[in-house]
Amino acid sequence: MARTAKQGPTDGEIAILQVLWEQGPSTVRQVHERLNDDRETGYTTVLKFMQIMFEKGLLKRDESHHAHIYKAAVTRKNTQRKTITRVAEQLFDGSAQQLVLQALSSKKSSPEELAEIRRLLDELEGDTK
Numbered sequence: 001m002a003r004t005a006k007q008g009p010t011d012g013e014i015a016i017l018q019v020l021w022e023q024g025p026s027t028v029r030q031v032h033e034r035l036n037d038d039r040e041t042g043y044t045t046v047l048k049f050m051q052i053m054f055e056k057g058l059l060k061r062d063e064s065h066h067a068h069i070y071k072a073a074v075t076r077k078n079t080q081r082k083t084i085t086r087v088a089e090q091l092f093d094g095s096a097q098q099l100v101l102q103a104l105s106s107k108k109s110s111p112e113e114l115a116e117i118r119r120l121l122d123e124l125e126g127d128t129k
Contacts, residue, residue: 008083009074013053016046017072017079025062025071 009017019034020026026034032046050070053059062069084099092098109117 008086009053009058009079012049013058014079016049016053017058017074017076020059020070020072021076025069027067027069029067031070 015035015038016031019031023030023034028043028047028050031050032041032043035041035046050059054061054070058072058074059070060073062071088094088096088099092102104117
């Protein structure tokens with residue numbers, strides 16, 4: 001069964017989206033070069049992924065140039081939100097508490113990150129009073 005944009009992007013698609021979110025509209029070659037900074041990836045693999053992502057509505061494509069220019073059709077924030085919601089539902093029975101506890105116990109947070117988490121919790125707590 002083919003994966004749809006509604007199901008969320010795959011790991012490979014997320015890697016491509018991250019490049020486009022960070023550097024903006026890019027050619028396949030530019031995305032390929034950036035991905036190769038982290039791990040070796042074939043050009044034709046990146047091209048095929050980006051064509052599929054365009055068909056799924058994850059990317060937009062400007063065909064007015066010799067080399068097509070791609071940009072993300074989805075925002076980082078919406079993608080993060082949908083992915084977290086899916087993970088919470090699939091792995092934590094929808095429990096935000098269990099998701100947050102697991103996330104905080106999996107990786108050491110910096111003092112700045114913890115302060116921001118406390119600020120957000122205080123803000124959310126204020127909304128429920």
